[in-house]
Amino acid sequence: xxxxxxxxxxxxxxxxxxxxxxxxxxxxxxxxxxxxxxxxxxxxxxxxxxxxxxxxxxxxxxxxxxxxxxxxxxxxxxxxxxxxxxxxxxxxxxxxxxxxxxxxxxxxxxxxxxxxxxxxxxxxxxxxxxxxxxxxxxxxxxxxxxxxxxxxxxxxxxxxxxxxxxxxxxxxxxxxxxxxxxxxxxxxxxxxxxxxxxxxxxxxxxxxxxxxxxxxxxxxxxxxxxxxxxxxxxxxxxxxxxxxxxxxxxxxxxxxxxxxxxxxxxxxxxxxxxxxxxxxxxxxxxxxxxxxxxxxxxxxxxxxxxxxxxxxxxxxxxxxxxxxxxxxxxxxxxxxxxxxxxxxxxxxxxxxxxxxxxxxxxxxxxxxxxxxxxxxxxxxxxxxxxxxxxxxxxxxxxxxxxxxxxxxxxxx
Amino acid sequence: xxxxxxxxxxxxxxxxxxxxxxxxxxxxxxxxxxxxxxxxxxxxxxxxxxxxxxxxxxxxxxxxxxxxxxxxxxxxxxxxxxxxxxxxxxxxxxxxxxxxxxxxxxxxxxxxxxxxxxxxxxxxxxxxxxxxxxxxxxxxxxxxxxxxxxxxxxxxxxxxxxxxxxxxxxxxxxxxxxxxxxxxxxxxxxxxxxxxxxxxxxxxxxxxxxxxxxxxxxxxxxxxxxxxxxxxxxxxxxxxxxxxxxxxxxxxxx
Ligand code: SF4
Numbered sequence: 034x035x036x037x038x039x040x041x042x043x044x045x046x047x048x049x050x051x052x053x054x055x056x057x058x059x060x061x062x063x064x065x066x067x068x069x070x071x072x073x074x075x076x077x078x079x080x081x082x083x084x085x086x087x088x089x090x091x092x093x094x095x096x097x098x099x100x101x102x103x104x105x106x107x108x109x110x111x112x113x114x115x116x117x118x119x120x121x122x123x124x125x126x127x128x129x130x131x132x133x134x135x136x137x138x139x140x141x142x143x144x145x146x147x148x149x150x151x152x153x154x155x156x157x158x159x160x161x162x163x164x165x166x167x168x169x170x171x172x173x174x175x176x177x178x179x180x181x182x183x184x185x186x187x188x189x190x191x192x193x194x195x196x197x198x199x200x201x202x203x204x205x206x207x208x209x210x211x212x213x214x215x216x217x218x219x220x221x222x223x224x225x226x227x228x229x230x231x232x233x234x235x236x237x238x239x240x241x242x243x244x245x246x247x248x249x250x251x252x253x254x255x256x257x258x259x260x261x262x263x264x265x266x267x268x269x270x271x272x273x274x275x276x277x278x279x280x281x282x283x284x285x286x287x288x289x290x291x292x293x294x295x296x297x298x299x300x301x302x303x304x305x306x307x308x309x310x311x312x313x314x315x316x317x318x319x320x321x322x323x324x325x326x327x328x329x330x331x332x333x334x335x336x337x338x339x340x341x342x343x344x345x346x347x348x349x350x351x352x353x354x355x356x357x358x359x360x361x362x363x364x365x366x367x368x369x370x371x372x373x374x375x376x377x378x379x380x381x382x383x384x385x386x387x388x389x390x391x392x393x394x395x396x397x398x399x400x401x402x403x404x405x406x407x408x409x410x411x412x413x414x415x416x417x418x419x420x421x422x423x424x425x426x427x428x429x430x431x432x433x434x435x436x437x438x439x440x441x442x443x444x445x
Numbered sequence: 446x447x448x449x450x451x452x453x454x455x456x457x458x459x460x461x462x463x464x465x466x467x468x469x470x471x472x473x474x475x476x477x478x479x480x481x482x483x484x485x486x487x488x489x490x491x492x493x494x495x496x497x498x499x500x501x502x503x504x505x506x507x508x509x510x511x512x513x514x515x516x517x518x519x520x521x522x523x524x525x526x527x528x529x530x531x532x533x534x535x536x537x538x539x540x541x542x543x544x545x546x547x548x549x550x551x552x553x554x555x556x557x558x559x560x561x562x563x564x565x566x567x568x569x570x571x572x573x574x575x576x577x578x579x580x581x582x583x584x585x586x587x588x589x590x591x592x593x594x595x596x597x598x599x600x601x602x603x604x605x606x607x608x609x610x611x612x613x614x615x616x617x618x619x620x621x622x623x624x625x626x627x628x629x630x631x632x633x634x635x636x637x638x639x640x641x642x643x644x645x646x647x648x649x650x651x652x653x654x655x656x657x658x659x660x661x662x663x664x665x666x667x668x669x670x671x672x673x674x675x676x677x678x679x680x681x682x683x684x685x686x687x688x689x690x691x692x693x694x695x696x697x698x699x
Contacts, residue, residue: 043670047670070608083677085678091667092671135578291675385549387552389553390550
């Protein structure tokens with residue numbers, strides 16, 4: 034290894050960085066035969082970039098050569114950039130060396146398409162296989178499947194990888210046709226449903242034979258680019274919801290589009306990535322997965338986009354004031370969970386703690402509840418909630434003003 | 446008032462609790478010998494650390510507490526807070542006095558405080574599972590210095606033993622001046638005469654293994670390349686990666 038590899042790493046990490054999924058969670062792989070590494074289910078962020086994102090995996094492309102020309106991609110065929118490729122051995126060696134130094138949890142490997150899909154996919158599989166079998170590597174491996182790769186290669190990939198992802202890239206088929214003309218929906222849907230079915234078969238197999246090899250134990254995920262195409266937040270979340278339901282995805286990742294080159298089909302080169310919007314979409318995603326909300330509770334035809342000034346849970350509560358205030362000493366867990374400013378952990382603490390003692394605002398404060406939002410929506414001993422003559426606009430105004438100058442809070 | 450003074454070890458602390466109960470001392474306070482300041486109005490009782498007594502207390506706790514509850518107890522001990530003995534004794538008194546489990550009684554300020562301390566320690570533990578950076582030294586051993594706020598080395602040991610089962614490693618706490626050494630078979634505590642106190646990057650080239658420098662360079666290049674300049678947010682960066690940890694992070698030495 035030498036200076037040449039520094040250059041390759043620079044280029045191939047740089048072109049992989051827009052892929053946001055850095056998660057290394059969801060897999061429990063024991064360190065077998067005193068080899069190297071394990072995954073512990075939680076995943077670890079070993080570092081954080083200056084933009085505040087988690088660095089957990091060595092996230093690189095095998096190559097940035099590509100025969101396709103997707104408009105939103107730096108590696109697109111028509112883009113004038115330097116092209117390089119790692120060898121199989123180089124990726125294996127980098128992964129091992131980084132892992133031994135506790136820099137990373139494992140490898141997240143993706144690639145541009147050189148020659149054809151299977152030719153590329155075969156190399157990705159070979160890297161995972163070499164790590165697992167020759168180097169007894171038990172760290173995390175996430176492979177991105179190459180659109181159009183054969184079922185056989187995808188199956189083999191899943192035996193070595195903890196997670197596979199197939200990126201839907203764009204929220205609707207129209208946008209895909211427009212921005213990635215060489216890709217088609219079938220290339221995306223087919224491997225997704227193949228992976229889903231193979232996972233299900235494999236779970237049954239494992240129940241029968243304990244030692245059957247696991248197929249993608251951390252499941253499959255996907256990614257959508259936000260802001261490169263005109264869809265509303267509602268459309269985006271409907272798509273996400275149906276992906277969760279139809280393909281049993283572990284995660285959908287939302288990635289604010291960063292302009293890479295001028296193209297009349299895309300936002301201007303100097304426009305800023307919609308980071309705020311991306312954040313609101315993640316919040317909505319959490320509401321769907323952990324807070325028992327459905328998409329159509331959060332959106333409706335008159336509000337197809339999320340509000341920017343308040344989070345989606347607060348926005349929902351303000352539209353549904355008739356359900357509040359909630360009595361935290363009596364209400365069901367499900368309803369407590371819907372109080373703005375209050376997370377899963379504090380909801381659990383409330384339900385556990387109230388068995389011993391009637392809870393007051395002081396207790397909630399200690400549980401870490403954001404009272405500046407929550408107190409408008411709940412009642413408890415010594416707290417009667419907001420003034421009944423206030424409407425949603427007034428409460429929202431109060432909350433936003435309170436955020437701006439939180440010293441005022443002590444008045445209540 | 447009786448002051449029970451123990452040697453500062455966890456076993457010593459549990460022995461002291463045993464003695465408090467044996468003496469039926471209602472007005473007792475526990476002190477680690479390092480923190481003890483004699484008080485003319487209190488009687489001093491020296492505790493002789495005794496593993497049999499300590500074990501009995503631990504077993505008693507074991508019957509009453511969940512694994513999380515036990516971990517909370519150990520975490521409060523590792524926090525090195527001045528009031529850790531007071532908190533723990535008050536907690537033990539409640540645990541042993543009541544027939545139902547009280548560890549989820551979040552309406553009690555004591556229990557909330559203990560669970561907060563435990564969360565803090567746990568966060569620090571989790572951080573150091575992430576922020577340890579090994580350097581490959583001559584003699585094929587992977588070495589890392591750390592400087593954690595709390596004494597979390599005993600908590601992170603098992604994680605590294607499991608993960609790096611096939612390489613020899615040392616993790617050294619430069620603040621508390623001791624380390625863990627894994628020799629491919631087991632982990633033991635080690636102490637250095639000359640403490641490697643400054644940044645480990647000062648290690649001279651005859652101490653480090655061939656290829657180590659290139660790996661550090663590659664990691665730095667990688668770290669820079671994955672950053673998205675358009676999204677730069679230093680406040681968030683420092684929130685996740687507080688400056689006090691930078692000293693031993695290879696990627697921050699550029
Ligand atoms: S196929 Fe992938 S790498 Fe190639 S241009 Fe499209 S998005 Fe980029």
